[in-house]
Amino acid sequence: MTASMPGVEAVRALLHPAQLRETVSTSGGYLDVLAAGEAPAEPERHSFAYNAMHSQALATVYERAWRPLAFTLATGLTTSTERRNAVADLHLSGEQRVLDVACGPGNFTHYLSERLSGDGVAVGFDISKPMLRRAVADNSGARVGYVRGDAGRLPFADNTFDAVCCFGALYLMPDPFTALDEMVRVLAPGGRIAIMTSYQGDVSALRPAVRAGSGLIGLRVFGRDTIPDVFAGAGLTDVEQRLRRVVQYVNATKPQS
Numbered sequence: 001m002t003a004s005m006p007g008v009e010a011v012r013a014l015l016h017p018a019q020l021r022e023t024v025s026t027s028g029g030y031l032d033v034l035a036a037g038e039a040p041a042e043p044e045r046h047s048f049a050y051n052a053m054h055s056q057a058l059a060t061v062y063e064r065a066w067r068p069l070a071f072t073l074a075t076g077l078t079t080s081t082e083r084r085n086a087v088a089d090l091h092l093s094g095e096q097r098v099l100d101v102a103c104g105p106g107n108f109t110h111y112l113s114e115r116l117s118g119d120g121v122a123v124g125f126d127i128s129k130p131m132l133r134r135a136v137a138d139n140s141g142a143r144v145g146y147v148r149g150d151a152g153r154l155p156f157a158d159n160t161f162d163a164v165c166c167f168g169a170l171y172l173m174p175d176p177f178t179a180l181d182e183m184v185r186v187l188a189p190g191g192r193i194a195i196m197t198s199y200q201g202d203v204s205a206l207r208p209a210v211r212a213g214s215g216l217i218g219l220r221v222f223g224r225d226t227i228p229d230v231f232a233g234a235g236l237t238d239v240e241q242r243l244r245r246v247v248q249y250v251n252a253t254k255p256q257s
């Protein structure tokens with residue numbers, strides 16, 4: 001794979017100038033801004049969830065088997081419904097620039113790119129090499145490109161994207177609030193943001209079990225108000241939340257300044 005692959009050059013043009021060094025590797029078919037030894041500090045022990053996200057085995061079965069099963073159980077929604085909802089929440093159309101943070105094997109990135117036209121581009125961003133290898137193999141396209149990096153330090157200038165999403169991943173991150181700040185930073189005024197993450201559930205008697213089970217495998221559980229409060233605190237408007245079993249969908253608009 002080389003830098004001449006569709007999407008790679010379009011995505012390179014979106015990188016913050018400080019990232020435009022020769023050390024950005026494209027050998028995997030994606031731009032790797034962590035290639036120069038800039039990976040975030042590693043904890044001494046990784047959780048089960050962390051190890052799973054960095055395993056070739058999960059990356060291989062994720063889109064077709066693991067995700068439909070696990071997320072339909074968690075949400076009661078099919079993947080098709082989630083995808084259509086994502087397009088609606090992000091107000092996607094035309095020549096927009098879209099950032100899919102923690103894109104995994106690109107299972108949403110490619111779908112979102114098909115709603116774009118002209119110079120529109122969807123950038124899938126993830127930290128896991130196995131996931132990105134699958135993304136390049138299974139979900140490349142004329143308006144898709146992939147970047148490897150850490151969501152806590154997005155390699156894009158302020159106000160770069162018309163839409164930013166992060167599905168099924170905030171609960172895996174050691175500092176999800178820095179990642180949220182970064183997503184808001186790179187979102188352009190008037191742009192849309194959509195998050196899907198964990199929810200402690202409506203049944204208070206079950207919350208200790210939800211938290212204990214999630215904690216065992218290394219997942220954070222968010223309360224009902226946490227993400228809406230972060231969005232409101234960041235000055236976002238039109239904040240809307242949908243609760244589904246142990247999952248929440250939150251979307252909002254970054255106001256014109």
Ligand SMILES: C[S@@+](CC[C@H](N)C(=O)[O-])C[C@H]1O[C@@H](n2cnc3c(N)ncnc32)[C@H](O)[C@@H]1O
Pocket residue numbers: 053054067101102103104105107108125126127128131149150151152166167168169172173
């Ligand atoms: C369960 S997958 C979600 C994939 C896809 N967004 C979906 O909804 O099906 C979670 C992804 O989050 C990624 N991830 C976790 N921490 C990350 C970080 N700090 N920066 C970027 N990606 C991260 C993992 O590598 C993994 O691919």
